[in-house]
Amino acid sequence: MKYLVRSQGFGATVGVIAMLAVFTVIDFSGWWTVQTLSNVTQFTAILALVALGQALVIMTKEIDLSVGSIYGLTGVAFITLEPSLGVPGSLVVALGIAAAAGFLQGTAVVKGELPSMIVTLGGLFAARGIIYVWTGGSVHNFSPDARTHALTRLLGGELFGIAAAIYWVGIISVLLSIMLWGTRFGNRLLATGGSRESAESRGVRTDRIKTAAFVLCSLLAGFAGILTLCNQPQTHVTLGENMELEAISAAVIGGCLLTGGRGSILGVILGALIVVGFRYELIALGAPSSWYITFVGAVLIVAVIFNQKLARFIGHSV
Amino acid sequence: MTQQPLIQVKNLDLYFGAFHALKNVSVDFNAGELIGLVGDNGAGKTTLIRVLCGIHPPTKGEVFFDGKKVEKFHPKLAIDQGIETIQQSVGLCDNLSIARNFYLGREPVKRILGIPFLDFAKMREKSSRVIRQFGLRENVSADDEVERLSGGERQSVKIGRAVEFKNRVVIMDEPTNHLSVREREHVNELAVQLKEQGLLVIYITHDIFQVHKLADRIVIMENGEKVADASTDSISAEALEDVIRQGGRLVEKQEAV
Numbered sequence: 133m134k135y136l137v138r139s140q141g142f143g144a145t146v147g148v149i150a151m152l153a154v155f156t157v158i159d160f161s162g163w164w165t166v167q168t169l170s171n172v173t174q175f176t177a178i179l180a181l182v183a184l185g186q187a188l189v190i191m192t193k194e195i196d197l198s199v200g201s202i203y204g205l206t207g208v209a210f211i212t213l214e215p216s217l218g219v220p221g222s223l224v225v226a227l228g229i230a231a232a233a234g235f236l237q238g239t240a241v242v243k244g245e246l247p248s249m250i251v252t253l254g255g256l257f258a259a260r261g262i263i264y265v266w267t268g269g270s271v272h273n274f275s276p277d278a279r280t281h282a283l284t285r286l287l288g289g290e291l292f293g294i295a296a297a298i299y300w301v302g303i304i305s306v307l308l309s310i311m312l313w314g315t316r317f318g319n320r321l322l323a324t325g326g327s328r329e330s331a332e333s334r335g336v337r338t339d340r341i342k343t344a345a346f347v348l349c350s351l352l353a354g355f356a357g358i359l360t361l362c363n364q365p366q367t368h369v370t371l372g373e374n375m376e377l378e379a380i381s382a383a384v385i386g387g388c389l390l391t392g393g394r395g396s397i398l399g400v401i402l403g404a405l406i407v408v409g410f411r412y413e414l415i416a417l418g419a420p421s422s423w424y425i426t427f428v429g430a431v432l433i434v435a436v437i438f439n440q441k442l443a444r445f446i447g448h449s450v
Numbered sequence: 451m452t453q454q455p456l457i458q459v460k461n462l463d464l465y466f467g468a469f470h471a472l473k474n475v476s477v478d479f480n481a482g483e484l485i486g487l488v489g490d491n492g493a494g495k496t497t498l499i500r501v502l503c504g505i506h507p508p509t510k511g512e513v514f515f516d517g518k519k520v521e522k523f524h525p526k527l528a529i530d531q532g533i534e535t536i537q538q539s540v541g542l543c544d545n546l547s548i549a550r551n552f553y554l555g556r557e558p559v560k561r562i563l564g565i566p567f568l569d570f571a572k573m574r575e576k577s578s579r580v581i582r583q584f585g586l587r588e589n590v591s592a593d594d595e596v597e598r599l600s601g602g603e604r605q606s607v608k609i610g611r612a613v614e615f616k617n618r619v620v621i622m623d624e625p626t627n628h629l630s631v632r633e634r635e636h637v638n639e640l641a642v643q644l645k646e647q648g649l650l651v652i653y654i655t656h657d658i659f660q661v662h663k664l665a666d667r668i669v670i671m672e673n674g675e676k677v678a679d680a681s682t683d684s685i686s687a688e689a690l691e692d693v694i695r696q697g698g699r700l701v702e703k704q705e706a707v
Contacts, residue, residue: 314567316557319546323554326543333540334555335526393545448545448597 140387141399143439147385147431148402151409163413170295172405172412174363177297178356180404182375183382184301184308185352187400188345190383191312192338193325193392194241194248196346198233198255199353200375205259206230206354207361207371211272219281223358230354231347233259238346242339248346256376263369274365288362297359301401304352309397321345325392353379374425381428382407385435389443406431454517456481456618456650457502462511464497471497472508473674479652481618484645486661486682487654489671490694495654498671499621502652503535504528529555532618536608538627542596549592552577552611580610584640602633609640613647620644621652626660638664658694662687670694 155163162168182199189196206226213222237255241248278284289296312318323331324338331338357372386403388395407428414424455478464472472494479485489495500506501513507523514520515531535541542551550557553573559566578592584606586599596604605625612620622641626634642664645651655661662668662682670678670693678693 310567316559316566316568319550319554319557319568323543323546323550326545327540329540330543331554332525333535333537335529336555337526393543 140389140394140439141396141402142387143435143442144386144396144399144402144406146438147406147435148409151406155409155413166293168412168416170293172408174295174297175408175412176401176405177295177301178360179375179378179382179408180301180401181297181304181356181359182353182379183386183400183404184305184397185349186376186379187383187386187388187395187397188308188312188321189248189349190380190388190390191325191393191395192321192342192345193328193390194342194345195252195380195390196237196255196349197249197252197376197380198237198259199349199379200372200377201256201259201263202230202233202350202353203357203360203372203375204263204367204370205233205357207357208263208267208272208367210358211274211361211365211367212266214274214278219278219283223283226358227351227354230350234347234350235343237350238343241346242342260373263371267367267369269369272367274361279365284362284365287359288365295363297356297363300355300359304355305397305401312397317341317344322393325394327393377425378404378407378428381432381435384432384439387439389439389448394443394448403435406435455479455514456516458514459498459502460512460514462498462501462508462513464501464506465509471674472501474511475671475674475676477669477676477679479619479650481650482645482648483667484641484651484653484665486658486665486668487652487671488656488658488661488668488690488694490656492673493671494674495671496623497674499535499623499652499654502528502619503533503621526555532616533621534612534615534617534619535621535623536605536612536625537623538625541608542604544597545595547593547595548581548590548599548607549573549577551596551607552580552592552614556615576614577610580614581607584610600633602629602636605629605633605637606640609637609644613644617649619650619652621654623654624656625653626655626657658691659687662690 182203186196186199206229209229210222210226213225217225233255237251240246240251274284287296291299312321320331320336321341323336324341328338361367382403383395383400384390384403385406386396386399386401388400410427410431411424414427457479459475459477462472462475475498487495487499497506501508501523504523504525504527512519543554546554549570550573558569558572560569574592581590581592586603586606590598590603596607599607625637625641629637641651641653653661653665658668665682667681668678668690669676670690672694678690680690
């Protein structure tokens with residue numbers, strides 16, 4: 133119990149339990165139905181991937197506002213390059229574009245000593261602009277061959293009635309947990325967020341750590357975009373819009389402190405579940421979908437207050 | 451001492467833009483010596499130390515380590531050479547456990563299927579032993595976050611780390627600020643212990659009387675220059691304090707120009 137309360141994911145765990153209780157009692161749409169659960173879990177998986185990358189960046193005490201645009205850009209690249217490169221080829225190139233975007237932004241932040249909020253705000257606009265120019269505003273589709281390609285099915289199909297994205301988020305979150313808590317890189321990443329000066333005094337190359345976090349964040353956002361498009365192979369220019377806000381919300385609700393160095397992988401996934409659950413339920417409720425943004429905002433503020441109070445209660449200096 | 455100095459600083463100049471931070475500084479530092487580096491705020495003592503631990507490359511002049519000229523300045527290289535700096539506010543990450551902090555930057559790994567994972571057993575065992583040896587509370591374990599520790603305990607962890615990694619040089623930057631009397635004595639004892647083990651200890655402080663009791667030699671910096679370099683046997687703390695006072699007046703005169 134003590135361990136549970138001390139872990140950063142505690143707030144999100146309480147939040148999920150409360151949310152599920154409320155949705156069970158006030159059941160507008162048949163929350164506990166296969167249809168609802170499979171939709172909610174799939175959206176959660178996609179958002180969780182983006183939010184996990186975001187969490188890594190937040191843990192280094194930076195932020196990445198460009199994830200929504202990178203998600204869209206990678207997806208667009210994957211679909212539009214497929215006719216000339218094939219599915220595996222365009223997958224690799226699309227992820228390469230995502231990694232390059234992360235590297236550029238990370239390098240600008242650490243070498244230029246610029247605030248990541250500004251650099252990645254630039255990235256948000258720049259990548260979205262490229263999507264508009266590249267697609268010319270038109271919708272792109274996969275060919276029937278590409279839709280049935282083994283790789284497309286591996287990334288976008290389902291197994292035992294469960295969407296591929298859910299398996300992927302499971303695998304990736306386990307790998308990220310091991311990386312974060314069990315490797316040198318993870319130890320140094322947490323140290324960089326905890327106290328950059330102290331980490332550097334121990335010889336940690338915090339510039340490389342931060343750049344790596346930005347690259348991983350963009351890769352995960354891009355991979356999430358690809359997973360989405362393998363499931364529904366159709367691009368539009370708004371792909372991934374506002375996703376940065378949802379991803380940051382999920383990460384923060386999930387217990388990642390913006391002061392850096394603390395977070396929880398499980399918490400981030402639960403945070404994504406809360407964001408998606410609210411969206412789904414509000415739409416089912418028949419509320420205008422725009423209200424959902426307001427709700428996420430309200431939940432975010434409550435979560436930040438809760439998580440900070442909790443952190444202070446435990447005795448962290450935040 | 452007839453042996454070659456462990457660190458030799460020769461005619462060192464350092465500019466930050468137009469600001470002349472270190473002016474033609476030359477000092478020899480010998481292994482097994484505890485040297486008190488004293489001076490007022492802005493005298494250049496911390497700047498000199500930052501050159502030694504690789505943070506600032508000098509503008510002019512040379513630094514020799516173990517007889518070899520230092521060509522590249524980088525904190526990582528200094529750490530690899532065995533130069534450890536213990537600063538009051540820097541060196542430990544509050545969000546990590548003692549064991550993780552202890553090994554930060556040189557974590558031991560155990561390969562499983564060829565993948566290097568942190569060797570938690572080793573990290574825990576070694577850091578536990580050290581924190582006992584350096585007198586941390588009984589109920590503090592290596593898995594506790596550093597956040598829980600008192601100021602003196604933090605210093606103990608840093609000093610323990612310096613000893614454990616067989617460093618050759620330990621630079622202590624104001625190690626006893628904000629410490630209780632007992633903790634201060636404890637830290638000072640540790641400094642002498644390090645010296646007796648053959649390490650070079652550079653002890654930076656404002657408190658000339660405190661360091662005079664510990665040190666073999668005192669170097670006084672003033673306004674970017676070395677104004678005194680004397681063994682503690684040859685000059686009293688009071689006489690050294692006079693030097694600092696005069697230096698202080700000099701600084702005011704120059705600022706008025």
